[in-house]
Amino acid sequence: MSTPQPPQHAAAPTWQTPPGHAYTSPIPVKKTNLGHAIASEWTKIKSVRSTMWTLGIFLLLVVGIGFLVAVNTSDTEYGDVPYTIPAFFGLILGQICLITLGVLVIASEYGTGMIRTTFTASPQRHRVLAAKFIVFFAVAFSFSVLAITLVGLITQSLHGGESSVSWGGTVFKGGLYVSLLGVLSLAVGAMLRHSAGAIATMLAVVLVPAILPAFLMLSATLRSIGNTMQEYAAPNALAYLFGIDSDNNTGNPQLLFLVGVTAAAVAGAFLLLDRRDV
């Protein structure tokens, strides 16, 4: 159809600008980069209460449960396991806090509509999402390393001298594992754009492989699937990483598996980001 084209000259007398004088701002225009987006995301993550709540509860769970376990164990139990092992029990619950924070970092923007303001301020959507991943991972990794280290130090001071296993590796790998779960949640949140939906999905991802094998084991044909699933379930993966069964499994395959899944989800999040309307 032909759009009505109004006679342009008719409106001309009402334009008040002297021709050739559009406004130019006195503030110099800088070219923006990822550093600007990271600074912005850092301001965002530290200025909402959900960050304080989730990370506070995370610390409380990991250090608190770790302390209780450390107190209620005897020196002899640490013969062939690292001192950080009490942190494992806290992380089983604490990972849910990081999952929640990871989802909220992005899904709360969709929930409130803030995402439109953000993408108007930076139409380079990839840069914003990359900054979110970087800032969230840095925060989650720092807090989990801090929490596991604290538990390790507490346990060592209570049961010093028994264990000969170095526990630096468990701090790094354990922290990496739960932080990656958080990053996976952020990616899922970016794809689903809905806080409750993404948190529920992530809880299913973490819990179903830990529970379902019990039923799969009932059938002979599904037993091998059940075994694999159980081996890669998040609670078991964490147990391996903390050296509960250090002779047979270091937990490295589980960690690599999570790296792979997270990378795929992150790639999916970036891919969908450009195509969809916000």
Next chain:
Amino acid sequence: MGLERMIEAVGLTKRYGDKTAVDNLSFQVRPGSVTGFLGPNGSGKSTTMRMILGLDNPTAGQVTIGGYPYRKLPNAPRQVGALLDAKAVHGGRHARNHLLCLAQLSGIPARRVDEVLGVVGLQDVARKRSKGFSLGMGQRLGIAAALLGDPQVLLFDEPVNGLDPEGILWVRNLMKGLAAEGRTVFVSSHLMSEMALTADHLIVIGRGQLLADMSVQAFIAANSAGFARVRTPDTEPQQREKLTAALTEAGGHVMSEPDGALRVTGLPLPHISDLAHGADVRLWELSPHQASLEEAYMRMTQGAVDYRSSTDQKAGLQQPLPPGALPPPPVPGQGQPGWYAPPPPQQGGQPYPMPPGTMPQGPVPPGQPGLPQGGPPAGPYAAPAAPAAPGGAAANPYAQPAAQAPAAPAAPAPTESDSEDHR
């Protein structure tokens, strides 16, 4: 070139499944003036705004700002500021941090945040979480975000929603001031009275299609005409009947206003006076009424409204009227076809568009709404022209079809002798 058209849409189209929200929309917005963006609810205004800002991808066509698609702008907030939705903030973040994270995103120094907080008058609540803000405070925060980058182009979607009268006045002056500095200001609103005061130019859409793109004065002139308000003595209702009959007989179109006054179109004021005199009716009032932007807008868009209210019958709740009681008088405009004055006669009978050359050049002097040049020298209250020719009626798909206006006078177009007689 970039100066001439800061925002330029070409064949912009957006479809959601079967529904076409924006249909082949082309327009330009120029710097140095406030351009109003009007249309009924669901007509595609916000979708268009989102496409301008690169939030939604058009199904077809494109829209550019200063020659660039929004998402290709090197530092978008420094060139374009936008208020889309005042509620589009994270309520748990306080106002200053909200603006700070936006400023950091485009490398704007933090002191600019305090500047714009002062500009919008939120400096005292800068450290309050925006969850507790009133609608008006939220609008101010959104305007602050738009002003943050000191941009050349500003887009506001319903900026005066929820503002108090003082705030409305402030927004009006702000937008005029921004335009006077040479910026491009593109603002959508439903408040016609506000638009009439603020905007210089109008872009009107209905059902996603362009209905008009012209100056405010030209728009009013092209889409409505004034009417005369006539009041007979309240004490003598029979005089009112008598005058109504006389006016109708003379070709006028008479409607009752709720307070008993008559709204007359199609007859010049002196002729109404003559008729009243001839019928021996005294008049308490005979006043010209200038059409407002609202009326012009209503007339243009009445065919393009998606969400139309129906009368609340309250059937089953209502007691039957006692014998002899009269039903309540109708609310103005409801259920009275042709309440809004018909447009002035135009060549070819097309409400819009008009062939080039028939547009009044420049602002229309008051009292002469859009007389086509070369047409008969009819007064502002002259009878409307005969219904549009079939060919011409197709030009505006939403123009009110002649058949829908049964109350329109059966009056023929004024003949030579008629117009000479009463002049």
